[in-house]
Amino acid sequence: MLRVEGLRTYFFTRAGVVRAVDDVSFTLRAGEILGLVGESGSGKTVTGFSILGLVDPPGRIAGGSIRLDGLELTALDEDALRAIRGRRIAMIFQDPMMTLNPVLRVDTQMIEAIRAHQRVSDRAARERARGALARVGIPAPEARLKSYPHQLSGGMRQRVAIAIALLNHPDVIVADEPTTALDVTIQAQILHEVQTLARETGAALIWITHDLSVVAGLAERVCVMYAGRIVEEGPVDAVLDRPLHPYTRGLIGSVPSHNARGRPLAQIPGMTPSLLALPRGCAFRARCARADDACLEAPALVPRRPGHAARCFHPHLGERG
Amino acid sequence: MSEPPLLELDRVSRTFTRRLDLAGRLARHLGADVRDEVVHAVDEVSLEIRPREVVGLVGESGCGKSTLGRMVAGILAPSSGTIRYRGRTLGDLPADERRRQTLAIQMIFQDPMSSLNPRKRVRDIIGEAPRVHGIVPRGEVEGYVQDLMRRVGLDPEFARRYPHQFSGGQRQRIGIARALAVRPEFLVCDEAVAALDVSIQAQVLNLFMDLRNDFDLTYLFISHDLGVVHHLADRVVIMYLGRVVESAPAEALFAAPNHPYTQGLLAEIPRIDQRRRTFAPIKGEIPSPIDPPPGCHFHPRCPHAHERCRVEIPALREIAPGRRSACHLNDRPKGPGRGAWARSMRA
Numbered sequence: 001m002l003r004v005e006g007l008r009t010y011f012f013t014r015a016g017v018v019r020a021v022d023d024v025s026f027t028l029r030a031g032e033i034l035g036l037v038g039e040s041g042s043g044k045t046v047t048g049f050s051i052l053g054l055v056d057p058p059g060r061i062a063g064g065s066i067r068l069d070g071l072e073l074t075a076l077d078e079d080a081l082r083a084i085r086g087r088r089i090a091m092i093f094q095d096p097m098m099t100l101n102p103v104l105r106v107d108t109q110m111i112e113a114i115r116a117h118q119r120v121s122d123r124a125a126r127e128r129a130r131g132a133l134a135r136v137g138i139p140a141p142e143a144r145l146k147s148y149p150h151q152l153s154g155g156m157r158q159r160v161a162i163a164i165a166l167l168n169h170p171d172v173i174v175a176d177e178p179t180t181a182l183d184v185t186i187q188a189q190i191l192h193e194v195q196t197l198a199r200e201t202g203a204a205l206i207w208i209t210h211d212l213s214v215v216a217g218l219a220e221r222v223c224v225m226y227a228g229r230i231v232e233e234g235p236v237d238a239v240l241d242r243p244l245h246p247y248t249r250g251l252i253g254s255v256p257s258h259n260a261r262g263r264p265l266a267q268i269p270g271m272t273p274s275l276l277a278l279p280r281g282c283a284f285r286a287r288c289a290r291a292d293d294a295c296l297e298a299p300a301l302v303p304r305r306p307g308h309a310a311r312c313f314h315p316h317l318g319e320r321g
Numbered sequence: 322m323s324e325p326p327l328l329e330l331d332r333v334s335r336t337f338t339r340r341l342d343l344a345g346r347l348a349r350h351l352g353a354d355v356r357d358e359v360v361h362a363v364d365e366v367s368l369e370i371r372p373r374e375v376v377g378l379v380g381e382s383g384c385g386k387s388t389l390g391r392m393v394a395g396i397l398a399p400s401s402g403t404i405r406y407r408g409r410t411l412g413d414l415p416a417d418e419r420r421r422q423t424l425a426i427q428m429i430f431q432d433p434m435s436s437l438n439p440r441k442r443v444r445d446i447i448g449e450a451p452r453v454h455g456i457v458p459r460g461e462v463e464g465y466v467q468d469l470m471r472r473v474g475l476d477p478e479f480a481r482r483y484p485h486q487f488s489g490g491q492r493q494r495i496g497i498a499r500a501l502a503v504r505p506e507f508l509v510c511d512e513a514v515a516a517l518d519v520s521i522q523a524q525v526l527n528l529f530m531d532l533r534n535d536f537d538l539t540y541l542f543i544s545h546d547l548g549v550v551h552h553l554a555d556r557v558v559i560m561y562l563g564r565v566v567e568s569a570p571a572e573a574l575f576a577a578p579n580h581p582y583t584q585g586l587l588a589e590i591p592r593i594d595q596r597r598r599t600f601a602p603i604k605g606e607i608p609s610p611i612d613p614p615p616g617c618h619f620h621p622r623c624p625h626a627h628e629r630c631r632v633e634i635p636a637l638r639e640i641a642p643g644r645r646s647a648c649h650l651n652d653r654p655k656g657p658g659r660g661a662w663a664r665s666m667r668a
Contacts, residue, residue: 039518039519039520039521040489040518153606154382155606156606183381183382183545183607184381184545184547184586184589184590185381185585185586185589185602185603185607186381186606186607187589187591188589188591188600188601188602188603189600189602189603191591191600191602192599192600192601192602195599195600210518210519211519211591212519212593213548213590213591213592213593214591216591216592216593216594216595216596217591217592217595217596217598217600218591236596237596240593240596250520251519251520252593253523254519254520254522254523255519255523255548255593256523256526256546256548256549256551256552256553257548257551257552257590257592257593257594259552261551261552261571261572262530262552262553264527264530264531265523265526265527265552266523267520267523267524267527268520268523268524271488271490271491271520271521272518
């Protein structure tokens with residue numbers, strides 16, 4: 001469905017070239033949920049933005065290819081991209097107000113989103129908008145259509161943003177931390193809706209998050225990013241139970257629920273390096289207990305088990321996480 | 322357990338009032354039925370914290386957990402009720418003792434960038450309070466600051482830098498060093514790790530636990546993250562819309578939550594060891610605290626709600642030694658029961 005190969009998105013700043021996304025490749029099958037995990041500055045959000053062609057100067061896609069059903073997206077001009085965005089690929093942002101216009105009623109925005117891509121009557125569009133709101137679990141959708149975004153709670157706004165993303169039955173949905181700002185009970189509701197919708201509509205989903213626990217409950221496959229690169233990729237059970245890369249292992253160890261109560265958490269020393277001054281070779285080298293002289297060369301993403309690859313010279317083989 | 326509590330809250334409430342604007346007052350004058358909007362942010366909360374105890378205070382947006390934390394830290398005065406520290410009420414103390422007591426409780430905030438003065442150097446941020454309060458002689462402040470920085474894992478070389486020159490995790494360490502500088506006994510941490518990346522969050526949580534042992538600290542740890550609280554807390558207090566609904570030792574609470582809200586909350590935390598699970602959420606939204614539902618605040622979302630829950634506020638009563646819960650179901654022979662939540666979801 002979606003094939004990303006060797007994607008490089010660089011930001012050309014006065015302080016130097018920031019390689020926010022550096023040689024990222026993955027594929028997404030129809031109906032699949034892929035978790036894209038990383039901490040601040042790992043390039044996970046920029047990867048999502050690149051897929052939608054939303055990277056603004058000084059950033060641009062400096063290389064690689066993004067194919068949707070064989071159609072090369074990086075070669076398209078802005079008009080052609082607009083026809084695809086919202087129609088075949090949709091995005092859900094962390095802040096729903098990135099999607100919603102604060103001065104327009106919900107129905108106006110939804111009908112506009114439908115009619116931007118299809119010639120349908122106003123009535124048919126309104127009917128579809130109402131159906132989409134009902135599908136994401138909004139009570140009294142008819143009344144909600146007439147509200148303005150500020151009259152809705154944070155959870156409701158995020159639902160409306162998801163409903164808008166679903167309006168044109170996209171093939172791929174890129175969701176960038178859509179539940180991070182929400183309360184636990186509301187997050188569970190949204191995850192529930194998204195899970196059901198992905199199953200019903202067959203849309204493929206890229207779920208970008210820093211939260212391994214959310215990925216565990218939702219995704220089938222996981223890519224872990226560090227300093228602009230995918231450092232580990234594989235089925236969710238393999239990556240979380242038998243992580244290969246020392247970074248993934250450290251990240252899982254840092255999750256409180258994974259540790260014995262009251263004992264010190266397994267922590268990764270140091271902090272993420274600046275993308276302007278990445279160390280030579282493996283970017284994780286300085287924080288890694290296994291690093292040696294071999295790590296002065298940049299490792300490649302190598303399959304170590306069926307469907308499970310890591311970018312590391314000293315992966316944790318044959319051990320449980 | 323015979324030790325007297327360090328901190329006692331006795332039916333503490335805090336309300337915030339939004340006065341009517343001019344048009345509203347005019348309308349009222351002409352006989353319209355409009356009133357000031359009153360939010361009961363914290364509603365008659367009683368709580369005891371013992372020395373060296375870590376109490377986790379958990380709740381969702383608008384439950385009043387931050388307001389409660391601010392009152393404990395002495396930043397905000399309660400509207401009614403009393404807060405006693407070492408058995409004494411702050412308002413009754415002579416001025417110098419009151420000052421000593423307010424120094425004993427320090428607060429650490431969620432966003433270190435908005436709680437650190439951006440125009441001050443780190444050495445002044447950390448060193449100002451101990452100098453002003455005469456905790457260390459003027460000549461020794463520099464060494465004192467360097468010791469503190471080392472203690473929280475910062476390089477003393479950076480003492481002359483400004484907050485913006487540090488990363489988020491380092492800034493949080495500055496906030497911690499500043500709080501420790503006045504030699505507190507009690508730390509109120511309000512979502513202190515919520516804004517940090519997972520790997521940095523683990524580092525800061527470990528630091529909190531080390532400091533607890535080194536300085537005999539007592540913590541009120543406010544968080545929405547049950548995973549963090551489970552790891553850190555001795556006792557957990559769950560709040561919903563201004564009231565405490567359950568309070569129990571951490572092990573007991575996580576093993577067998579009593580209140581239906583706690584049960585739902587625990588069922589919903591995404592866990593790393595649960596794969597491709599079906600999320601079965603609590604229905605409905607958190608009601609507005611301006612107009613909370615009558616009776617038990619949770620009844621519109623509760624699968625077990627019956628007539629009594631709609632009219633009568635359930636009292637927070639002891640259900641087992643050290644465990645308290647505010648649910649009418651505990652008056653029935655079987656109580657809310659374990660797994661009741663899961664059963665109702667399947668039905």
